[in-house]
Amino acid sequence: MRWSQAFIPTLREDPAEAEVPSHRLLLRAGYIRQVAAGVYAHLFLAQRSLLKIMGIIRQEMDAIGAQEFYLPALNPAELWKESGRYTAYGPAIFKFKDRNDHEMVLGVTHEEEMTNIARGELRSYKQLPQMWYQIQEKFRDEPRPKSGLLRLRQFWMKDSYSFDIDDAGLDASYHKHYDAYRRIFDRCGIKYVIVEAYSGTMGGTHSHEFTAPTDAGEDLIAICDCGYAANLEKAEGNAPPVEDIAGDAAPEPFATPGQKTIDDLVKFTGENGNRMIKTLVYVVDAQAILILLRGDHTLSETKLASTLGTDAFRPSTPEEALALLGAHLGSLGPVGLKGVRILADKALEGRRNMITGANQDGTHLRNVTPGRDFTPEYFDLRVVSAGDHCKKCGKPLRVSVSVELGHIFKLGRRYSQAMHASVLDENGREVPLVMGSYGIGVERILSAAVEQNHDRDGMFLPAAIAPFDVILTAANMDDARLREAAEKLYEEMRAKSLDVLFDDRAERPGVKFKDADLIGVPYRVTIGKRKFEQGLAEIFRRSTKQIQDVKLESVVSSLLEMQGR
RNA sequence: CGGGGCGUGGCGCAGCCUGGUAGCGCGCUUGCCUUGGGCGCAAGAGGUCCGCGGUUCGAAUCCGCGCGCCCCGACCA
Numbered sequence: 155m156r157w158s159q160a161f162i163p164t165l166r167e168d169p170a171e172a173e174v175p176s177h178r179l180l181l182r183a184g185y186i187r188q189v190a191a192g193v194y195a196h197l198f199l200a201q202r203s204l205l206k207i208m209g210i211i212r213q214e215m216d217a218i219g220a221q222e223f224y225l226p227a228l229n230p231a232e233l234w235k236e237s238g239r240y241t242a243y244g245p246a247i248f249k250f251k252d253r254n255d256h257e258m259v260l261g262v263t264h265e266e267e268m269t270n271i272a273r274g275e276l277r278s279y280k281q282l283p284q285m286w287y288q289i290q291e292k293f294r295d296e297p298r299p300k301s302g303l304l305r306l307r308q309f310w311m312k313d314s315y316s317f318d319i320d321d322a323g324l325d326a327s328y329h330k331h332y333d334a335y336r337r338i339f340d341r342c343g344i345k346y347v348i349v350e351a352y353s354g355t356m357g358g359t360h361s362h363e364f365t366a367p368t369d370a371g372e373d374l375i376a377i378c379d380c381g382y383a384a385n386l387e388k389a390e391g392n393a394p395p396v397e398d399i400a401g402d403a404a405p406e407p408f409a410t411p412g413q414k415t416i417d418d419l420v421k422f423t424g425e426n427g428n429r430m431i432k433t434l435v436y437v438v439d440a441q442a443i444l445i446l447l448r449g450d451h452t453l454s455e456t457k458l459a460s461t462l463g464t465d466a467f468r469p470s471t472p473e474e475a476l477a478l479l480g481a482h483l484g485s486l487g488p489v490g491l492k493g494v495r496i497l498a499d500k501a502l503e504g505r506r507n508m509i510t511g512a513n514q515d516g517t518h519l520r521n522v523t524p525g526r527d528f529t530p531e532y533f534d535l536r537v538v539s540a541g542d543h544c545k546k547c548g549k550p551l552r553v554s555v556s557v558e559l560g561h562i563f564k565l566g567r568r569y570s571q572a573m574h575a576s577v578l579d580e581n582g583r584e585v586p587l588v589m590g591s592y593g594i595g596v597e598r599i600l601s602a603a604v605e606q607n608h609d610r611d612g613m614f615l616p617a618a619i620a621p622f623d624v625i626l627t628a629a630n631m632d633d634a635r636l637r638e639a640a641e642k643l644y645e646e647m648r649a650k651s652l653d654v655l656f657d658d659r660a661e662r663p664g665v666k667f668k669d670a671d672l673i674g675v676p677y678r679v680t681i682g683k684r685k686f687e688q689g690l691a692e693i694f695r696r697s698t699k700q701i702q703d704v705k706l707e708s709v710v711s712s713l714l715e716m717q718g719r
Numbered sequence: 720c721g722g723g724g725c726g727u728g729g730c731g732c733a734g735c736c737u738g739g740u741a742g743c744g745c746g747c748u749u750g751c752c753u754u755g756g757g758c759g760c761a762a763g764a765g766g767u768c769c770g771c772g773g774u775u776c777g778a779a780u781c782c783g784c785g786c787g788c789c790c791c792g793a794c795c796a
Contacts, residue, residue, distance in 0.1 A: 166745060166757065167731045171789050191788065246795070263796080297720080297794050305795090351796080361796080372795090561796050593796070630754050664756035671756090682755055 155622070157657040161198050163187075164669050174370040176604035177302025179613045183673040192299025192307035199673060200600070202621035204310065207342060207599050208289050210618065211312045214338045218330040220285040220314055225267045227291050231257035233266040237572050248293050260293035265569050265591055268315040272587060273575030279319040282577065282587075283327055287314030289596065301370055303597040304557060310596035317587045319579060324564055324588045328360075331562050331592045335364050339559065342599050343616025345606055346559065349375045350384040352456050364560035364594075368605035371557040376538050380547035387456040390534055391542030391551050393448070396428045399507040403521040405489055411516045414484035416449040419518065423509065426450075431502065431510035431522065433486040435470040435478060438462055442470055442478050444488055446498040446524075449509075451536040461497065461533045479513045487511035488528040489519055498530035557602050560594040604674070607697065612672030614696040617717065622675045623653040624713055629663045629682040639706065640681045643691070646710050671696065677716070679709055 163184040171188075172178040180186045185200035196204060212222065231249065234240035240247070240259070248260040261267065268286055276284065292311045299305050316327035332348075339346045344366050351363040363385055365373055376382075376389035384390070413422045420427050430449030435442055436458070447453055459465040472483050478494070479486050487510040488496050502508075506523040524530060540553040570576065570586040579585045604613045617623065626647065628640035640656070647654040655675060657666050663682075670678045678694040685692060690703045693712060704712045 163729090165730060170725085170731070173790070188788085294795085298790095298792090300790080363796085558796075563796075591796095632754075662754055662756085662758065664754090664758080667756045669757085680755080684755085 155655050157625075157655055158659045160655070162669075162673065163197070164672055172302060174301045174304065174605070175608050176304065176370060176601040179604055179608055179672070179674075180302055180601070183612060185673075186303065190307075192296055192305065194303060194306065199621040203600055203615065203619050203674075204596055206619045206621075207596055208310070208312070210341045211289065211338055211594060211596070214334045214341070215287050215312070215314060217337075218285065218334045220287045223268075223286050223288045224290060225261075225264050225288055227261045227293060229259050229261050229267060231259050233270055234259050237266050237269070237569055239266070246294050246296065248295050262292055262294050263311070263313055263591070263593065264288070264290070265315065265565070265589075266573070269569045269573045269575050269587075269589070272315075272317050273570075273573060276317060276575070276577050276587065278577055279579050282317055282319045283323050284317045285314060285327060285330070286317075287312060287592075301601075303601045304370060305372070306597060309598075312594040312596060314592045316590040316592075318589075319577070319585065320588055321566075324566070324590055328562060328564055328590050331590070332362065335560050335562065335592075335594070338594065339364055339599075342603065342619050344559065344599060344602055347375060347377060347383050347554075347556065349377075350388055351561065352385060352387045352460075360564040362562050363558050364562075365556035365558050366598075366602035366606065367554050367556040368602060369555055370601075370605050371555045373556050373558050374553055375556050376540075376542075376551045376553055378544040378547060378551050379549055380544060382544050382546045382551075386537055386553065387454060389538045389551070390545045391538035392545065392548075393428075393451075393501045393542055396426075396448075396505070398429070398505055401507065401521075402523075403507070405519040405522050405527055407512050407514070407517050407519055409516060410485070410518045413516075413518070418484075419449070419509070425509060429508055431487065431508050431524075433488060433511055435475040435486065436467050437470050437474065438464070438467040441495075442474060443495040443497060444491065444530075445535065446488055446496065446502055446510075446530060447536055448499065448501045448505075451499060451501060451539070453535060454537045457533070457535050458497075461535065481511065481513045481515050485511040485513065485515050485517055487513055487519060487522070488530070489513075489522055491528065496528060496530040497535060498524060498532050499535040500532050501536065502530070503532050557598055557605070558595070559598050559602060560592070562592040563590060565589040565591050607674075611668070613674035614676060615674040617676045620675050621653075621673070622655040623717065624677040624679055625655045625657055625670045625673075625675045627657040627663075627666050627670060627678055627680045629666075629680060631658060631660050633683060636681050636683060636686060639686060643679065643681070643706070643709060647713070650710055650714060652710070652713060677713060679713070 165182045168178050169181045172181050185197060186194045189195055243262055247262055250258055252258050289312045291308055293308050296305060296307050299307050318324045318327055346364050346366045349363050349365055351361045365375055374386035376384050376386055410422060413419050416427050416430055416432055427450035428448055432447045432449050434445040436445055476482055502524050508522045509518055509520050510522050512519045541550050544551050567586040567588060570589055576584045576586045603615050603619060607614045626644055628636050631637050644656045676696050680692050689706055691706050691709050693702045693704055
């Protein structure tokens with residue numbers, strides 16, 4: 155490709171609307187342009203890079219025996235009502251009516267459609283296992299699209315679905331995907347961490363996320379040196395022990411006028427937050443319950459949901475809490491309550507002489523001991539924090555921000571039962587299909603690669619996913635000898651199937667170098683006057699900015715060698 | 720959905736408070752010049768000032784109602 159003919163609209167200045175590096179650089183480098191919030195046009199460079207990413211995904215999916223499909227995004231709403239996700243996924247689904255007043259949706263993923271095909275066609279265990287995948291557009295009406303290609307409303311996903319006769323079969327399909335995903339992200343040159351994750355509205359029992367640590371991410375993950383890693387929603391850890399005050403004194407009220415939050419109380423009493431009990435009131439099925447946490451801990455609603463076995467709960471209103479406990483938020487506590495279910499985080503088990511609200515405005519209690527002064531049920535309910543001890547090895551956990559690139563789920567029988575997708579087993583009994591589903595966000599791979607590989611001058615994408623292998627730059631196109639040498643090299647590179655972008659523009663060298671640095675191509679070969687006269691060209695490696703002088707006739711072989719070809 | 724910010728040639732911004740000529744830098748076009756890190760000189764083109772309504776002799780500017788975009792939070796495989 156000749157740059158003079160290419161549409162690569164680079165920008166000299168940072169676009170005002172872009173904050174995270176990948177968004178800023180993809181705009182500046184002319185990869186993308188915005189159409190609406192969370193909706194982007196892929197221009198020439200983005201499309202080339204994304205096609206390379208999809209090529210890698212396709213190869214690895216094919217390699218585990220998955221079969222490529224292509225399903226429509228446009229779906230009848232009936233399918234989604236049948237699975238229950240029409241309401242469960244709620245406002246994130248784009249919904250509308252066609253001209254005949256038929257309710258339609260745009261797919262957020264394709265469990266329904268795939269299951270629908272499976273139930274119509276799969277009849278016997280002899281046809282199993284099956285693995286079906288596609289690379290296709292997903293539509294989600296996200297509450298807050300953001301950060302360029304990191305959180306989109308329309309995006310490409312590789313989604314695959316496995317159908318097995320039993321749990322052992324699902325395990326095998328799951329592991330095939332697990333391994334394929336590792337190869338995909340390895341080949342894409344992404345630094346990633348595999349974490350245990352929560353399945354959320356997908357349903358199912360078991361899942362792993364493939365996440366790329368970068369500051370622009372939105373997922374928090376807990377990581378330990380021993381290899382344990384989990385999404386913070388799901389991560390478990392042991393809080394370092396806290397020294398309590400000795401003694402068996404009875405609870406004793408003390409005045410705390412105007413002290414509403416734990417922070418207030420910490421300042422007011424001079425005590426550490428870890429010696430306090432935080433009291434939350436939640437409403438589950440119209441029933442109020444108390445949730446107790448250590449003062450410096452945070453409730454994980456994810457863990458609460460799995461503890462309660464439902465996500466149909468909400469924090470109480472201040473009025474409800476007042477009616478239940480007789481005090482306003484800020485002075486609530488568990489002591490002396492009757493007939494209210496009390497859930498406490500495990501970090502409170504065995505503690506003594508703590509501080510909590512007295513259920514009287516402006517008053518707290520000291521010397522409160524769980525188990526003696528109230529009787530809770532203990533569960534793991536809190537979000538782990540950095541410094542908590544790893545459940546597996548006891549070392550301190552680190553917390554890191556990352557981008558979710560892929561997620562694999564053991565769905566089990568959730569969809570097959572809801573949608574009556576079953577086959578006959580070897581005993582002639584009808585059994586529901588055991589399913590898995592597996593997703594990769596294609597644009598997120600590109601974004602994460604930029605987040606992980608950029609500097610002040612631009613990006614440097616991993617070779618496997620860069621839009622070109624090499625940029626060939628003639629320092630001065632008006633110099634006939636340089637131009638001819640560059641043209642000759644261009645032909646030579648193309649003959650060897652190098653993806654080359656020939657910068658044949660009539661620009662000054664500075665402009666060409668700046669643009670080349672920006673757009674993320676791993677190598678630049680420059681033909682400049684001084685070295686040309688010595689029979690040399692230079693190969694510039696973008697990631698390290700190292701320059702290597704090479705004889706003109708061995709430029710191509712050097713590049714092929716660097717590529718490992 | 721709550722909080723904050725922004726909306727003015729393609730891009731980045733000033734002007735708005737205190738109403739009256741729409742301006743700067745970059746980019747773009749043409750010519751000359753220059754050619755290893757976003758050259759220089761000269762001449763040009765390009766704007767419903769987000770929309771609608773109101774106030775006013777007169778609105779980019781003041782008022783009202785919308786819309787859009789970004790950020791934080793809520794939310795979210």
